[in-house]
Structures are given as structure tokens and as C-alpha cells.
Amino acid sequence: MTGRLRLRPAIWAPALAIGLVVVAILSLGVGAVWLSPSEVARALLTPHGPDTIATAVTIVWDLRLARVLLAALVGAGLAGAGAAFQGMFRTPLADPFVIGASGGAALGATLAILGKVSFGVATVPTAAFVGAMLAVMTVYGITLASGANSATALLLAGAALSTILSAVVSLLMLMNDRAIQEIFAWLLGGFSGRSWPQLTMSGPPILAGLAMLWLLARPLDALTSGEETARSLGLPLNVARGAIVAAASLVTAAAVAASGLIGFIGLAAPHIARLFCGSSHARLIPASALVGALLLLIADSAARTLIAPTELPVGVLTALLGGPFFLWMLGWGGSR
């Protein structure tokens, strides 16, 4: 990527934050009942004020705010995890699901929907979270045990386990055709019907994991120079890699638990962020998170409105709208 678009953090950080607030306010206004930005702002800031419409307060606070915050957090989490994995594996193709989180989450959610496992109240999200973490831990464990202790081995094991798990999911769907629609809808991902419970469950682990990844920025920078160089700089390779995998997987699993499998954001947002902030992870992790939050918020707003009252699965939309944009950006950015 060329350096001609590179901006200072003092410019892009406030610009993205303001953009995020603006898009969030617009997003809070769209839906079955449309609210103007000023109505939204009043409902948010002075819910008991004399000029505030009571229904607007109900719509904003009870129906839309949690969903908007959740979409932003999930977008931020997927993008931050994607940026970390792209750096750690030194490949621009990596995304948050590259070492098996998606396959594990899909199998967990499928088993929960079919009633094979149960975790009390929040069965499907919890099963997805547990499935994602188990899959990643299995991949990591296999790699450690095999002695082929490298990022490449981790990638290959992740690809193999993902294939196996998605084959199992396909088989389960075929054998249980009554539940096929529900499983498929979950796999496509989206925020339909998500509200405060999902936000309070997934928000804290996403934020904690992102903070950990930001803290791990310099080890990530060192790993991009190759494992041998990182070791010669005194980086304890296994500790660093384990911490990065743990943090990124916590974020990914929590995001997937809340929203199902939303592709593309985790791949594309870091590339977009790199265009203006460069490749050092101290800047790339927060910039990717902000870009990811913005993208997913826009995508979810569009998903709610394009064919209202029906909702589009947001994962389909991110790929349909984001894919062409990403291709255009790659050509224009002069990337490898």
C-alpha cells in the first residue's frame, strides 16, 4: 500500500469517532417508525424533557439503542480480531475465523437449536461461544502437541478443523430438515431481535479482548517481522502467540455469540484502516475497530430498511455491498 493517504492519529481518530456518533444517531432513527436526528438526540439526552416524544424514548431506549451499540461492538470486535490475526499470521487473507472459531460456533449453535445441548436461558449464544472457544483451543492444542510450533501449522490446523466442523453442521442440517431454516438464519448472521441481554453478555468480553489486543500491539509488530526476528528481540514466542490467540478468540467468540456468523468485516476493515493509519498495530487495532464498528452499523441500518418490513441478513449485506467496494479499494490503493 502506498503512503500517500497516511494521516495522523489526531485527524483520523476524532474523525472516525464523530462519524460513528453521527451514523449511530441516524441508525437509531431508521426502522418501522422513522425518527429525525433531533428527535433521536432529544430522546437520548433528555428522555424526560418537555419537548421529547414519549414513543420516541421507548423506540430509542427499548428497541434500538442496544441493537445499535451491539452492532458497533461486534463490528469493532471482528475488525480488531481480524487485524490481529492478519498481523500474527503475516497474511492479508486472515480473518477472525481463520483458526476455527466460525466452525466451532456454527456447530455449537446448531446443536443448541436442535436441542442437543442446553445452557439455560441463553442457549444458542452460549453454545456458539463455547463452540468457538473449544474449536480454537483444539486447534491451538493440536499445534502445540504436534511440535510443529509455527503460525503456519496453526493456520493449517485451523483450516482442517473448520472443514470438519462445517461438514458436521451440513450433515446435521440435512438430517434435521425441520430446523434447517432456523440454523441457516443463524449462520447468515444478523441483529434481528437482539437487545440488552445480548449486549450485556457480549459487550464486556469484546471490550476486554480488544483492550488486550491493543496492549499486545508491539508483540504483533514484532511477529510481522518473522518469528526468528521476534525471538532475537527477546519475545517469548509461545506466550505472545497464546495471548494474541486468546484475546482475539475471546472477542470473536463473544461477537459470534451475539450475532451469528458475519463475514467480511473482519477481513476488510483492517485493510481499509491500513490505508490511512499504516500497519503498526498500536494504531491499526483501534483504527480497525472504529472502521469495523462504522461498517457494521451502516450495514445493519441498511439491512433493516432496504426491504422493510422484512430484514435482510446483515452478513449477506456486508458481503454484497462490501465485496465490490473492497475490490475497488484494492485496485485503487495499489496493493500487492
Place this chain on the structure above:
Amino acid sequence: MTLWRGGDPAPPGGGGAGGEGALTAMNLRYNLGGRAILDHVQLQVQPGEVLALIGPNGAGKTTLLRALARLLRPLGGTVSLDGRDVWRMRPRPVARHMALAPQGAELWPLTVEQFVGLGRAPHRGWLMPLGSDDHAAVQAALERTGMTILRERPVTELSGGEQRRAILARALAQGPRVLLLDEPTAALDLKYQVAILGLARRLAHNDGLSVVITLHDLNQAAGVADRMALLSNGRVLAVGTPDEVLTAELIGATYGVPVSVCRHPLDGTPLITPLRGEG
């Protein structure tokens, strides 16, 4: 000039105040596929001297350098830094005392400044932001390698020679007592070959570093080294001054090419010339 000692007297977190930077390899052994890559290698480098590792391709130069750098665990023998076994030390203290400028570079589009800043991690810690003394060390390393003007550029957009200098700058930013250079002149044009080798000598002679340098060019090695070690099939065939090691007999036999030894017109160091029309 004296940044590596005077300007930055106690690197943050740097222990080993008595560390002078003597590096000793005792009886190093390493095998790969049943073949001995390192065969009972004994070597020592003292502060203030440049030791060149020479030998034919596959002689074990780079393997030896990696073993010295604590990147490759030998099957037998020890590497010790001021008498301490490096494998009994944690990686970070080792990296505060010893830096490697590797030959092959895997690059990611960090800016030169960010890339060189990685050399400060052993001092500052992996989770802490760099401080002003770290930035000073980075600027000094950039200056010494002539990279200051390129500091905002992504390392992926540099020429091969500029990338080699960025890697060397990162090693210098570590503020090491022992500097290991793997073929530092490869891919450099004549001007920077001379500059880098001159810098290696100044780092040893003026700043008191122990410098170990692998070179395939025997004449470059003769020009830079105080002592040299000739390796072949994982064994040290000879150690000594360039005059002692670079003899027509020894080099001819080791490389399998008849050579003649003449003298450098200015400093009288040996110059190796392959003899044409034979073999």
C-alpha cells in the same frame, strides 16, 4: 558516537552492569538429517574486536551465528555471554546484550522508524509505550546507518540495500554489547558495503562491541576482521588473524579452487584471487 555506552548509561531495565560482551562457544554440536552441521565448534569473541566467520556455502556459518544468537538450541555444548550460559538466561536479558541483524528479512509495511523501534522492546518491555530515551536511541541508530531521511517510509517500499540498513539499525537500537551480522553486505552496492563494514569496525574499535560477522567475500572479510574463523563441514579449520587464515594453501584446499594471495595496496591485508584456467 558513544551512545551505546556513554549517552545512555543504564538502559532501562538493563541488568548485568558488569557485562562486557565476551561471547564464548564451547564444543557446539548440531546435526540435521544425520549430517553434522556444527561439529565441536570452539570460538570466542572479545569486546572491541571483529570476528569474521568465513567458509564455503553450507559450511555452517549461518547455523553457528543462529546458535550464538540463542535462536538454535545446540545438541551439545554451550554458548555463554560473559560466562553465563545463554540458555539459562531469559530471552529478554539476552536481547538487551546481544543483537542479530539477520540476512533474510520478512517484511510488513511498518515505517522504518516503527521497525527500528522494535529494537527497544527488550529494554522497555513488550507492553509499554516507548519513552524519550528509546526515541533517542532509535534516532541515533537511524543516523548511524544513514536512514534518517527514510524514517517515515514503509520498509516494504525500500530497496534491498535500504532494507539491510534498516535491519542493521534495528539491531543497533537494541544497544547491544554483542552484535551478530549475517552477510550484512549482501545486496548492497559498493558505497554501502564500505560504509557498513566501516561501521562494524568502528562499533568494535571505538564503542567496544564484540562483533561477529559472516561473510562469503573473503576480501571483505580480510578488510574488516581482526580475527577470522574458517569453517568447513561444521568444523573450525582455522582461527587467527587474516594473515594466518587467508593462506593460498588453506583457502585453496577448503574451497577446492587454486588461489593466489596478494596484498591490499593501502593496508597490506591479504587479497585472495582465484587462479584462472585451472581446475
